[in-house]
Every structure is written in structure tokens, then in C-alpha cells.
Amino acid sequence: MSPFRERARVQLATPGLGAAIGHAMDVRAEARERVFGNTDVEALRRAARAIRAHTIANLPEYLDRFADAADAGGASVFFASTAGEAVAHVLRIVRERGARLVVKSKSMVAEEIDLNAALERDGVEVVETDLGEHIVQIANERPSHITVPAVHKTRAQVRELFERVYGARLSDDPAEITGFARGVLRERFLRADVGITGVNFGVASTGSLVIVTNEGNGRMSTSLPRVHIAVMGMERIVPSFRELSVLLPLLTASATGQRITAYVNVVNGPRRGDEPDGPEELHIVILDNGRSALLSTEYRSVLHCIRCGACQNVCPVFRQVGGHAYGGVYGGPIGAVLTPLMDGFESAGDLPHASTLCAACSDACPVGIPIHELLIALRRDATAEQAGRAERLGFALWSRLWSSAPGYRTSVRLARLAQRPFARAGRLRRAPFPLSRWTSSRDLPALAKESFRERWRRAGGA
Amino acid sequence: MERSEFLRILRERLDGGDRVRGGRGAPPDGRDPLPDPYPPTPASGEARGPRRRPTPRPAFDRFAKALAEVGGQARLVGRTELPEAIAEIARVSDGAIVHELGELGSPVREGLARAGCPVLPVGDPSAGLGITSAILGVAATGSVLLSSAQGHRTTALLPPTHLVLLPGRRLVPGFEELCDLLEEICGEGGRSPSSLVLVTGPSRTSDIEMTPVLGVHGPVRVIVLVMSE
Numbered sequence: 290m291s292p293f294r295e296r297a298r299v300q301l302a303t304p305g306l307g308a309a310i311g312h313a314m315d316v317r318a319e320a321r322e323r324v325f326g327n328t329d330v331e332a333l334r335r336a337a338r339a340i341r342a343h344t345i346a347n348l349p350e351y352l353d354r355f356a357d358a359a360d361a362g363g364a365s366v367f368f369a370s371t372a373g374e375a376v377a378h379v380l381r382i383v384r385e386r387g388a389r390l391v392v393k394s395k396s397m398v399a400e401e402i403d404l405n406a407a408l409e410r411d412g413v414e415v416v417e418t419d420l421g422e423h424i425v426q427i428a429n430e431r432p433s434h435i436t437v438p439a440v441h442k443t444r445a446q447v448r449e450l451f452e453r454v455y456g457a458r459l460s461d462d463p464a465e466i467t468g469f470a471r472g473v474l475r476e477r478f479l480r481a482d483v484g485i486t487g488v489n490f491g492v493a494s495t496g497s498l499v500i501v502t503n504e505g506n507g508r509m510s511t512s513l514p515r516v517h518i519a520v521m522g523m524e525r526i527v528p529s530f531r532e533l534s535v536l537l538p539l540l541t542a543s544a545t546g547q548r549i550t551a552y553v554n555v556v557n558g559p560r561r562g563d564e565p566d567g568p569e570e571l572h573i574v575i576l577d578n579g580r581s582a583l584l585s586t587e588y589r590s591v592l593h594c595i596r597c598g599a600c601q602n603v604c605p606v607f608r609q610v611g612g613h614a615y616g617g618v619y620g621g622p623i624g625a626v627l628t629p630l631m632d633g634f635e636s637a638g639d640l641p642h643a644s645t646l647c648a649a650c651s652d653a654c655p656v657g658i659p660i661h662e663l664l665i666a667l668r669r670d671a672t673a674e675q676a677g678r679a680e681r682l683g684f685a686l687w688s689r690l691w692s693s694a695p696g697y698r699t700s701v702r703l704a705r706l707a708q709r710p711f712a713r714a715g716r717l718r719r720a721p722f723p724l725s726r727w728t729s730s731r732d733l734p735a736l737a738k739e740s741f742r743e744r745w746r747r748a749g750g751a
Numbered sequence: 752m753e754r755s756e757f758l759r760i761l762r763e764r765l766d767g768g769d770r771v772r773g774g775r776g777a778p779p780d781g782r783d784p785l786p787d788p789y790p791p792t793p794a795s796g797e798a799r800g801p802r803r804r805p806t807p808r809p810a811f812d813r814f815a816k817a818l819a820e821v822g823g824q825a826r827l828v829g830r831t832e833l834p835e836a837i838a839e840i841a842r843v844s845d846g847a848i849v850h851e852l853g854e855l856g857s858p859v860r861e862g863l864a865r866a867g868c869p870v871l872p873v874g875d876p877s878a879g880l881g882i883t884s885a886i887l888g889v890a891a892t893g894s895v896l897l898s899s900a901q902g903h904r905t906t907a908l909l910p911p912t913h914l915v916l917l918p919g920r921r922l923v924p925g926f927e928e929l930c931d932l933l934e935e936i937c938g939e940g941g942r943s944p945s946s947l948v949l950v951t952g953p954s955r956t957s958d959i960e961m962t963p964v965l966g967v968h969g970p971v972r973v974i975v976l977v978m979s980e
Contacts, residue, residue: 313961324793332790339786346765346783349758356754361940368757420967421958437958444960463959471967478968495937505908505954505969511946512904523761528785530937534930538792548793548817549892549926552969553949557937560945565873565903567945581760585767 293639297614306441307609313440314602320546321599337539338657340532341593344524345584351493351526352575358496362558364571372402372578379404379485379518380411382572386516388413388482392474394502394510395419396487397435397596398520398576400618404485416477418506420470427454433612433620435598436544441611474506484510484568488521489596490536491573494529498556498573501541507554517568519556523575524592536595536656543597543655579631588663591626593656600650600660606643615640622650622660626667634671641667683723698740705736789927796891796924810890810922811977818893821952822965823973825893827919830858836976837862837882840914844879846871848910850902852884855916873903881910881970885917887932888977891925894951895975898936900944907950913970915950919979 300306344351356366369375383391391413393399405415405426417426421438424447425431432438439447444461451457457469486507490499498519500507511517527533541547560567583589601607601621612620617628617637625640641664644650650660676684690696711717712735720728727733739747815825828836837859841847846869852859859882863870871878883906885895895915897907907913923929929949937943954969965971 309960316957316961326793328793329790333792336786336789339783343783343785349761349765352761353754353758358938358940362943363941363945366754368752368754370752370757370760374752418968419958420956424958437961439958440961442959444962447959463962464964466959467956467964467967474968492937494934495943496940497933497937503955504967506967508904508908508948509968512908530930530934531789531927532785533933534927535789535792538794538926542793547821549894549949549951551821551951551953551955553894553951555933555937555947555949556945557943557947558941558945561900561941564899564945567899567904571945575757577757577760581764584761584764 292616292636293614293643296616297610297643300610300614303441305443306611309443310434310440310611311608313434313437314608317437317546317602321542321602322546324542324546324548333535333539334655334657336535337655338593340527340535341595341656342590344526344528344532345589345592348524348526348584351528352523355491355493355496355526356575358494359491359498359558359573360496362496364496364558364573366573366575368575368577370577370581372576375402375520375574375576375578376404376407378574379520379572380407382516382518383408383413383483384411386482388516390477390481391415391483391485392478392481392506392510392514393417393422394484394486394500394507395422395438396485396520397618398487398522399485400432401522401578402520402576404520416474416481418474418478418504418510419502420467420504423470423474424450427451431613431618434601435596435619435621437598441613478509478513481510481514483516483518484514485518485520486510488519488525488573489540490527490533491521491525491575492530492533493526495557497530498554499533499537500554500556501537501550501552502554503545503547503551505552508552511554511556512567515568516570516572517556517559518572518574520574520576523577523580524594539655540595540597543595543599543653583630587666588626588630590658591623591630591663593658594623594627595656597655599653599655603649603653605645605647605649610643615643622664623658626660626663629667629671634674638671638675641665641671698742701736701740705738708735711735792926794889794892794926796926796928810924811919813890814888814893814922814975814977816893817891818952818973818975821893822955823893823952823975825975825977827977827979829979833858833916833976833978834862834865837914838865840912840974841866841868841880844868844912846875846878847880847882848873848875848878848903848906849881850883850906852882852916855884859916874905874909876909878910880912880914881906881908882914882916883907885915885975886921887929888917888922888975889924889926889929889949890922892951893975894926894929894949896929896932896947896949898944899946904946904948907948908969911966911970912972912974913950915973915975917975917977919977922977 417423424439433441559571607621629637648661717733887896953965
């Protein structure tokens with residue numbers, strides 16, 4: 290049994306999980322519908338796709354421009370080709386500043402390079418400050434959704450977690466739990482030496498970082514500690530604020546159904562000489578980590594992704610199994626594309642099969658990534674790389690047999706004989722290997738007693 | 752890794768990819784130009800939006816409606832009414848932290864005095880009210896833009912109530928107009944403010960069972976006083 294199946298089975302056996310995720314996803318889908326109202330979504334998607342394609346096709350120039358401008362704004366820019374380089378650079382900064390406490394604002398890239406674990410091994414306390422991320426952190430888990438990290442937890446579970454970890458006495462009321470978390474995290478913000486954030490967009494023309502949050506943890510992390518470190522996937526670039534004016538509302542509308550998030554932070558550099566507060570240093574880490582290898586492949590468009598999570602919200606598989614079943618940092622349809630591309634087929638070759646190919650993901654994607662087509666292409670590549678000898682031989686034989694009419698007819702006649710012991714009322718409920726893999730979860734319609742051609746001939750057709 | 756080496760690898764791979772052009776999902780034109788003009792978004796001003804009204808409502812009404820939708824409040828006040836409007840809000844607060852407000856400083860202080868609300872030092876954790884001034888407002892979204900050049904960032908962040916003063920003439924229709932301004936402000940290298948934040952209503956979350964809760968790390972109440980000229 291493959292790892293995805295095992296993980297999915299565990300998730301499916303969790304009581305209430307499917308319902309909780311389904312509910313959350315419905316709320317998101319409705320909000321999205323409402324906010325787009327009578328906006329011409331197709332026109333927007335076309336424009337967004339063109340902006341992303343243009344940016345990625347010209348990425349070296351825009352990254353160069355971004356780094357120059359950020360530099361001029363007083364930031365230190367570091368290019369990391371691997372996760373290891375990025376982690377080592379962050380550790381170096383944290384060590385040199387003698388930092389003991391790091392506050393983190395939600396960052397998928399930090400998850401990708403497993404930054405928390407590395408910092409903790411170094412004896413640094415790392416506190417996730419997005420409420421959902423914090424819940425997941427103190428539960429020793431990983432986020433199960435891009436924009437709703439703790440979607441798999443009930444309010445009672447969250448309360449128990451806070452009571453156990455912080456010795457609090459709380460009710461199940463989300464407002465009360467949130468109020469308590471606010472107090473705990475406020476104290477950490479004020480004490481922290483370093484703030485680490487992700488980046489939603491890097492503006493090439495000005496070197497600005499754009500970070501969206503609703504809770505305000507992004508503002509806290511970029512304002513209170515002495516040092517701000519921003520980690521950014523290299524594809525997060527927009528040419529200028531003009532393109533941001535399209536992509537940012539599209540991100541918030543697709544992600545949470547908001548016209549705009551409560552906070553849009555624009556960071557231009559460290560605190561200026563005449564400013565009363567803000568960090569003294571700004572470090573930007575730009576990460577490749579396998580992304581550039583996709584530029585020369587048909588999978589390039591996966592780099593257009595703006596991490597909104599809309600594909601997860603509509604995916605019938607994701608809605609049942611949740612993000613943890615995907616085993617990677619990114620779950621859902623986009624994770625099923627990204628994870629095998631970044632980690633290889635060996636460990637994640639089964640993910641492209643965790644899809645019904647219904648294409649709801651492609652329909653939902655605000656930047657027009659043909660996710661289901663990429664999944665099909667990945668299935669093809671995984672098979673070419675991984676299929677066993679027996680499987681290849683089997684398909685070769687089948688292909689030979691069915692490329693000629695007599696071969697086809699003979700095989701059908703044989704199959705009709707072979708199904709006899711198993712067919713009941715026109716259906717196969719249980720069949721021997723390899724068909725058992727199908728019949729273990731679904732019926733297979735039995736072959737008809739007579740083929741169309743045979744009936745045609747019997748009826749005297751020409 | 753050196754920047755030049757990092758970018759060289761990217762260029763090499765992009766050139767190698769010309770055969771597949773942009774790959775699946777890219778526009779058919781292999782050169783991938785930027786479109787022009789861009790279509791309106793849900794955050795666009797109505798002038799560029801798909802709905803055309805015979806008589807466009809005043810910008811303030813749209814601003815107030817959008818802000819109310821996300822749990823904030825907006826009031827239109829004349830210059831002379833400012834002290835009383837401030838006093839009304841400050842009466843329920845134990846103390847206020849105030850931005851450098853320039854010429855608005857004296858009506859604000861007058862309002863606080865009327866309410867008997869002390870002015871506290873920056874960063875005082877007991878302050879219930881933070882008063883700032885915005886450099887721009889966005890009518891379509893009910894947002895205000897704050898700049899780190901105007902004063903302490905924490906004034907708008909730590910107290911549970913955030914009161915923003917916005918000159919009515921600084922209200923633009925949509926997010927596009929705001930972005931035009933940002934391109935200008937942020938393009939000045941080291942002379943640009945280190946941080947700008949667009950604030951749209953109170954801090955919020957729905958991380959626990961998708962239940963909306965106002966006031967997480969930032970203020971739970973946001974009130975914008977739009978000053979008519």
C-alpha cells in the first residue's frame with residue numbers, strides 16, 4: 290500500500306474531519322463567490338495569467354532589479370540555491386545577533402526549508418504567531434491548509450491544547466481562546482529579538498516586500514523585533530505596483546473571499562534615521578530550492594502559483610482527506626503537482642493519482658494554472674520512470690492485442706469466459722488480481738453476453 | 752550563492768525552455784508580454800468597475816459602507832467638530848497614545864482634554880486608544896494607508912482602539928490609485944519610509960472552526976474620522 294493511501298486512510302478514519310474541512314471549504318467558496326460579485330473573473334484570470342507568465346519568463350531581470358532596489362532601500366539580499374543554504378544563512382544572522390527568541394509570521398517557504406526545526410536545534414525558541422499556525426505548532430503538527438492551517442482541529446481540541454500547554458482554564462468559545470492567545474503572543478512579540486516572515490509579493494521596481502495578514506502578526510513581526518528576516522520563494526516577484534493592483538486583490542478574494550485583507554504591509558527597508566521605531570536590520574533571503582529546474586520543463590506554470598489555496602477549497606479529494614494526507618508542505622491539487630516535482634517520484638510519485646481529474650482545481654485557479662493537465666503529465670512521467678517490468682509487459686501485450694480487430698475480438702471473447710465465475714446480475718463485485726484493486730472499492734460492469742457487432746450480424750445487418 | 756551565479760542558472764534554464772515556451776498554461780505568445788490595460792478587480796473604484804451608476808455616490812459613502820462591512824466605522828466630520836468627535840471616542844478610554852499630527856495636534860489634544868483622557872507615552876501597554884493620521888484612503892475597500900514616516904508604528908497596532916484621521920481630499924476611488932501612489936513613494940530607495948501599511952478594519956481571524964473573531968494581534972475597533980474641507 291502506498292504512503293498516500295496509508296495517510297489518507299488515517300485521515301478518513303478521523304471522526305468529523307471530512308465534515309469540518311467540507312464546512313470550512315464551503316464557507317470559503319461562498320465568500321469567494323460573493324466578493325467577485327459581477328467582476329469579470331475570466332478577464333481577470335487572463336490578465337493574471339499573462340502577468341505571471343511574463344514575470345516568470347523574465348525572472349532573472351526582475352530579480353536583479355528587485356535586489357538592486359531592495360539594496361538601495363537598505364536591505365541585505367541573499368540568494369540561496371538550496372534549502373540548506375537558506376537555513377544556514379538565517380542561522381548565521383540569528384547566532385550573530387545572539388537571539389534567543391524568534392517570532393514567526395506564517396510562511397510556507399519557511400515550512401518548506403524546515404526552518405523552525407533548525408533554529409530549535411540551535412537552542413533558539415521559535416514562536417508561530419498566526420493563530421492557526423500557533424495551534425498547529427503547539428500540537429506538534431504541520432499546517433493542513435495553506436490559508437487555514439488548523440482547519441482539522443475542533444474548538445474543543447484547541448481549548449484542550451491551550452489548557453495543556455499554557456495551563457489556562459478556558460471555554461470552547463473561539464473568541465475567548467483567541468483572547469487568551471493574544472495575551473500569550475503579545476508578550477512574545479515584545480520580547481523577541483528577531484522576526485521571521487514570508488513574502489507574498491516582492492515588487493521589482495521598488496524592492497518592496499508585500500506581506501498580507503488579517504490578524505496583525507505580520508505587522509508585529511516586522512515592527513517590534515530588532516531584526517526582520519524575510520524568506521521568499523524566487524517566483525514571488527511582481528514587476529511593479531501596477532501588477533500588484535491586479536494580483537493582490539485576486540489573491541485575497543481567492544484565498545479568503547476578502548476584497549482585501551485587514552493588513553497589507555509594504556516593507557521598504559530597515560527603520561530610517563528619522564523614524565521613531567521599526568527594525569534596525571532587514572534581511573531578504575531569496576530561495577530557489579529546485580524551482581529553477583522547472584523553468585525548462587512543461588511544468589513551468591506551476592511557478593505562477595500565488596498560494597491562495599483556492600484549488601484546495603474545491604478539490605473533492607482534499608475535502609475528504611485534508612492536507613496531512615499529502616505528506617508534503619503543500620497539500621491539495623497544487624501540492625500534488627509541487628511535491629513530486631520538488632521531492633521526486635520516489636517519495637511522492639503517488640500524489641498525482643490523488644485526484645479524480647475533475648478539473649475543479651484548474652477552474653478555480655485565479656492565475657489559470659492547468660493543474661489537472663499537469664497531474665496527468667506527472668502520472669505519465671512517474672510511470673515512465675517507475676513502472677515495474679510486469680506492468681510494462683502487461684501494457685505492451687494489451688496494446689498489441691487491441692491494435693488489431695481480431696486481437697481485440699479474441700480478447701473480449703476470452704474475458705467473457707473468464708468473468709463467468711465472478712459476474713452476478715451484470716456486475717463484477719469481486720475479481721482476482723489485478724482487477725481486485727478496482728473491485729475492492731467499486732463494482733465493475735460485466736461484459737455483455739453479446740457484443741454490438743455480434744448482435745448486428747445476428748440481426749442481419751450488413 | 753552569488754547573485755550573478757544564481758541568475759545565470761535561471762537564464763540558462765529559461766533559454767533551454769524556449770522549445771516549450773512558457774510550458775502548459777502559458778499564453779500562446781512565447782514572448783509573454785504584459786497585458787494593457789488591466790481589468791477591474793473586486794477592489795477597484797467604481798469608475799473602473801463593471802457597475803456604472805448614473806450618479807456616482809460620494810466617495811465617503813462608499814468608504815464608510817466598505818469599512819462597515821469589515822467591522823470598522825467611518826464618520827464624516829468638519830474641522831470645527833473634530834475636538835468633540837475625538838472626545839466622544841476618548842471618553843471610554845483610560846489613556847491615549849498620539850501620533851505626531853502636525854496642525855491636527857491641537858484639536859486632538861483639546862478633544863482628549865475635554866474627555867479627561869490622559870496622553871500616554873509611546874508604547875504604554877495600558878493605553879486604550881491610539882490616534883494616527885493616514886496619508887490616503889481607499890473608497891472601494893474602506894482602507895487607510897499609514898506610513899512609518901508619520902510616527903510610531905506601534906501606536907496603530909498595540910492599543911485595542913485605533914482612531915485614524917483622514918483628510919477627505921486624500922480619498923481615492925480604488926486599490927489601483929493606491930498602487931500608483933505606492934509606486935511613487937516606495938521608489939525613492941533609502942528616502943522612502945521603511946514601512947507602509949494599508950489597514951482595512953479591525954484585526955481578525957477565523958482560524959478556529961472558521962468562526963470570525965475580531966481583534967487578534969491588532970486593534971479590535973477601528974474608527975476613521977474623514978475630515979471634510
